[in-house]
Amino acid sequence: MDINNFKYDEVGLNRFFGPLEAKIMELLWENERSIKEVQQRLDQDKPINFNTVMTVMNRLVGKGVLKKRIQGRVSLFHPVQSKEDFIKEQSKKITENLLDEFGGVVINHMLDAMEEVDQTLLVKLEQKIKQLKGDKS
Amino acid sequence: MDINNFKYDEVGLNRFFGPLEAKIMELLWENERSIKEVQQRLDQDKPINFNTVMTVMNRLVGKGVLKKRIQGRVSLFHPVQSKEDFIKEQSKKITENLLDEFGGVVINHMLDAMEEVDQTLLVKLEQKIKQLKGDKS
DNA sequence: TGAATACACTACAATTTGTAGTGTATTGTG
DNA sequence: CACAATACACTACAAATTGTAGTGTATTCA
Incomplete structure (x- = not known):
């Protein structure tokens, strides 16, 4: 998998990602984070399920834009490239x-x-x- | 609806359309055609159902890239713009x-x-x- | 030992695109 | 005129993508 779609009716990172994916990427470009951390940040806007966040983050790993790093019990995610x-x-x-x-x-x-x-x-x-x-x- | 997606892992019109859509557009940029006519042309490559062609062509009308013109009993389709x-x-x-x-x-x-x-x-x-x-x- | 935590696995809904069945109206011919 | 062929509408389903979330499992810690 890979990023290879440019939606020119969208804005910002939404041109390359789905809206949730984009928010997650944004957070991870700020900082390497755990699922929980990302979930809590997203939660500040509107409630978001932990599993939802996890699934999307793992998909982003599958797409090759995120990497997962096991740190003890938790996985930390970071983009493979700077924004x-x-x-x-x-x-x-x-x-x-x-x-x-x-x-x-x-x-x-x-x-x-x-x-x-x-x-x-x-x-x-x-x-x-x-x-x-x-x-x- | 509208065209607003650029797939940069694809080639030619497939960058803007699905593969079948692209073939159909290509045929209609050659010439205004009926569904039957398009179907028969596509059929020369591999068998393709009339209804399949019709559905896709009507969807392309919905997307605003084709126009339908009723000519007696048959509908003739043509792109709204030149290629x-x-x-x-x-x-x-x-x-x-x-x-x-x-x-x-x-x-x-x-x-x-x-x-x-x-x-x-x-x-x-x-x-x-x-x-x-x-x-x- | 039992609860909380982190995560995997699985599933479902909406959208897009390809696929195709069934139904309906019209046309043309025997 | 009746009936088959034709053109098209309506409907539905499958795969892929993205958002959503349940259940199950293993680990950790009180």
Whole structure:
């Protein structure tokens, strides 16, 4: 299993995860935690069953985004990647996919999308392109 | 309903649709067709039930990607957008989403992804950026 | 020893997608 | 005109995904 789905009608981590999964990931990106701990934190919003939390956390291990570490009697869970790295990897994959598959069509619409983007980014982009052109020619 | 899911472990239209849905869309982007016609074309690969095809096609109408046109006794189905426009719209949405949500992180990884991209695209990009910078400053 | 705790195993509901049965209305032909 | 074929609606079911939660088991600690 793996993360390979981008829901572009959702927000934040919900783009990659179910809503409960996302909340759990968020908590575990803050800190390595036990099921109980995660459950109690989630409970502050609305009651959530311990087993529910456990199941979802174990599924996330199955998906390869969490790791379980046995600490005496309790299992501690932590993401295999930092949140930043996760997002980087996923967005890179998505972008590569878009370009691979739909090439030029996409570039143009990436650029349209970039119209909203601020000047600093544009400058960065420009530099990167210069560098790329240099490398290749 | 709507298309809002990008599966980046899949290929082609399967990124946006289920495998059968994708085949059907492909056929209808070639030509407006009846259920029967679509069914018969699909049948050439492997047997496929008429009702199966009908159900999926009606669901695609429900999702807003197909339109049904009653022609005497038969319904003719056609996509609401050209394939090109569909892909453009979707990839634009995805790109906007990525940028909105993950901003600079994404730009850099877009650029990494672009390393593979050919020179002509880079030039286009560069021009676009010039134009953007002109517009904004 | 018995209760509490942590976890495994199992199951169920909703959603999505592929699959297909049955029912109904219309059409066209003998 | 009657009946079969056709086109389609309605309904249902299975697998996968995600949220939900019950029961069972082993360990620990009072």
